[in-house]
Amino acid sequence: MADEQTGAVTIAAIAAAAGVSVPTVSRVLNGRSDVAPQTRERVEQLLRDHGYQRRGGRARARLIDLVFNDLDSPWALEIIRGVEDAAHAAGAGTVVTAIHRRASATRGWLDNLSARASDGAILVTSELDPELDAELRKLQVPAVVVDPAGVPGLDVPTIGATNWAGGLSATEHLTGLGHRRIAFVAGTPDLWASRARLAGYRAGLEAAGRPFDADLVVDGDFGYASGARAADRLLALPDPPTAVFAANDQMALGVYEGVRRRGMRVPEDVSVVGFDDLPEARWSSPPLTTVHQPLTEMGVLAARTVLRMVDGETIESPRLELATRLVVRDSTTPSRLRPAEPVSS
Amino acid sequence: MADEQTGAVTIAAIAAAAGVSVPTVSRVLNGRSDVAPQTRERVEQLLRDHGYQRRGGRARARLIDLVFNDLDSPWALEIIRGVEDAAHAAGAGTVVTAIHRRASATRGWLDNLSARASDGAILVTSELDPELDAELRKLQVPAVVVDPAGVPGLDVPTIGATNWAGGLSATEHLTGLGHRRIAFVAGTPDLWASRARLAGYRAGLEAAGRPFDADLVVDGDFGYASGARAADRLLALPDPPTAVFAANDQMALGVYEGVRRRGMRVPEDVSVVGFDDLPEARWSSPPLTTVHQPLTEMGVLAARTVLRMVDGETIESPRLELATRLVVRDSTTPSRLRPAEPVSS
Structure with a gap:
């Protein structure tokens, strides 16, 4: 009756002894009505015999x-x-x-x-x-x-x-504000969520008729420091981005710091969007525009x-x-360049 | 043997049945050697009889x-x-x-x-x-x-x-940087930790021979918004502070936002110190000088x-x-006023 390893009486053991399924034992334990009376009686007797009531009588504490x-x-x-x-x-x-x-x-x-x-x-x-x-x-x-x-x-x-749709909405928000050079700071590459957010970014560029530029995509690891490093690299480009979409909030806050270290400001010089909508996003300065993940x-x-x-x-x-849904706060602003104007460095 | 409310066999019930104390039963359950052999045997028998072994054999999972x-x-x-x-x-x-x-x-x-x-x-x-x-x-x-x-x-x-000592070290850090107008944003007033941090602030001023100015103490509630409101109020004073010590990190980040909204910068215009050293303190821009609470x-x-x-x-x-210990990061800088110079607004 007891588990060999631990001596614990398991629902599985009770089920085997009663000749019923595990879900049936669970139904009895939870006082549900969809169990035949004879079965209920047999299971309850076994539960009593083996001390299974220990964790609760009227309401078992799961x-x-x-x-x-x-x-x-x-x-x-x-x-x-x-x-x-x-x-x-x-x-x-x-x-x-x-x-x-x-x-x-x-x-x-x-x-x-x-x-x-x-x-x-x-x-x-x-x-x-x-x-x-x-x-x-x-x-x-x-x-x-x-x-x-x-x-x-x-x-x-x-x-x-919906990581893909979230990446798409973040990018469309930035293209809608007139940004033409939009960078992406990617998350840990082997995670499914990272790949889906990157794909959403590419789809957002495509929807706005913007070309994909591999120079504007920097690998990160979801950590603050990787966001700061990415901003440093992006802002040193001959034709730097006017907006950065980071695949999570922590990297977006790192981008803030990279922007600050160059004596620049969010959003006046660079718009920033994150992903997750952690409490940090509301507590940042300026409060971060980000994709809310529920x-x-x-x-x-x-x-x-x-x-x-x-x-x-x-x-x-x-x-x-x-x-997911986009939450617009104070870290994004319209591009100072008109959409038709060529981008200068 | 079982608890009336729940049907659970408790250590207390086993102890009562065995005529020993609760700690003795715990010692038996944890395989400790400081139990008389006869007592151990009696307790183990009762534990077996009442199915107490359910949650573990060799190592009970507490x-x-x-x-x-x-x-x-x-x-x-x-x-x-x-x-x-x-x-x-x-x-x-x-x-x-x-x-x-x-x-x-x-x-x-x-x-x-x-x-x-x-x-x-x-x-x-x-x-x-x-x-x-x-x-x-x-x-x-x-x-x-x-x-x-x-x-x-x-x-x-x-x-x-050590909340008092932490408040003292934060304030001494700011007086040591030459700040003469140092504000305090207080936490929820009924909490012991809030009162101790305020007392540490007062002691820090006193140690530097600075007078306590009630205008420079603003009530907060440990939330970001209360920090932003406090900064707004403090920076509107005729003789505003050059440094703010907030009783936790979230309020300190709110102070950042209040400073930013006035078009000013941390630390160039206002030095800021927090309390707690949450991950947010490292992830803020600039990274926050704060009192590490372990x-x-x-x-x-x-x-x-x-x-x-x-x-x-x-x-x-x-x-x-x-x-607690002070962690100096980038949100504090020497006051631009020499200590002997009168403070101008």
Whole structure:
């Protein structure tokens, strides 16, 4: 009855002993009516026999594991807030873990997940490699991926944002203000979100009939310093950009600093657009025009989805992308050059 | 044996049945050697009888509840990172909850804490009012308070920072740069940390032989907008300050914006110092000179302390304040006025 590794009585073990499915046991645990009375009685007896009631009587307190690679960006807090809010409303606890991309930490997390009998897992910006996927399946722990790192497969629900459309709207905002030399500071190149934002930038240029200029695209790594370096390089060009779209807010704030170091100003000399709409975007000077990514809502949806899976429900649309939207603040202004005028350095 | 409310088997119930103390049961659960063999056997038998092994065999997976009023500032993430790091290293899970200062959410949290049999609680910026304290004692859940909202009592361990010394060092940095008109933007007035930072500012002025001028102290609420409003008011004075010390980083960034709106620059026209050293301080333009509050270390220490209490250890020094330190970046510069020169508006 107990898990070999941990001694924990799992829902899977109860299900096997009762000869029913895991979702059926979850339905009984959650007091749902769509279970045959005989089945309910058999499952409840087994739950009682094996002490499964420990974690709650009238309302069982469920646990959701929320797993990040790192907790080093305010970005993570936006997601935590959403997951916590939805989980708390459903009487579930949110266990936050950082695995630092280390196999040992991932192993330790899986052991703890099992030992505390967590009910579900939300993995953030993860590849969910086949091994981890297999481990979670063995533990019968349903998982949801938020902001998938790669193109998601079809076996695990994912919740992302419309990164391509966001990149497009940022670029169209700048072309609409008359900017003709618009640079792009790209994010970590292997992430799906980075590629989609770059593609949106290219589509925005194309929509305005502007040529793509590889000199105006600089690689970054989503960090502030890489944004400052990119601005430095871009502003040293013989024909520098009048606007910069950075693939996240932290790099956009780095662009501010690169502009300041040259004795120039945002937006008078250079317009800047970011991506994410973290609190930093509102707290910058000038407040940053950026693409709002609904991170909190993504967290809410991830928690609701995984709790539905714990309850044995089927997820109809396992591939969700929430809409991004442009938030115009004070870091962008019309180009001082008329659209027809040739650009001077 | 089970808790009336939740049906959960608690350590307290096992302790009562075994006729031993709660710490003794914890020692057995954690495999410690300082328990008499007969006692260990009796406790282990009771644990087995009542299914307490469910959450772990060789290494029991403990749960620590980390409770915030709100998850609306990157400040919270710094503490989460520290608690998670230390808890994870000890094989414990960190359950994050926001109670939004609502009695109903607090009640819900206590129910869940009990239902999931959490082992300890860390409360952040809380008064830990007598009712909550009594509830936690009833549940036999040890608690630690981080950044106590009021002057802490003696019955619950607290972990804070040297707010007074930090306010002093920020002010001395500015007087040392030759500034004579130094303003202070205060935080939420009822918080202990706010009062200590203001007192540190006054002590810094006094140490430099500068008079305290009530016109140069503006109330804020720790939010960005209140910092911008304060700068607006201060820079409109007939004899405006040449330096502003804000009681946290978010207000300092608001001061940046107030300075920018007047067409002035940080640090050329106004030097600015913050408090906390959040990631925002490094990511601002110019990077912010600020007082580093060791939030992550405070989280680490809180987790270690509460885990020691779970293990039944006595906490020798229940009142800890970790050292703050000034981090000088680019937002402060020597005053253009010589110290002996009269201040002109």
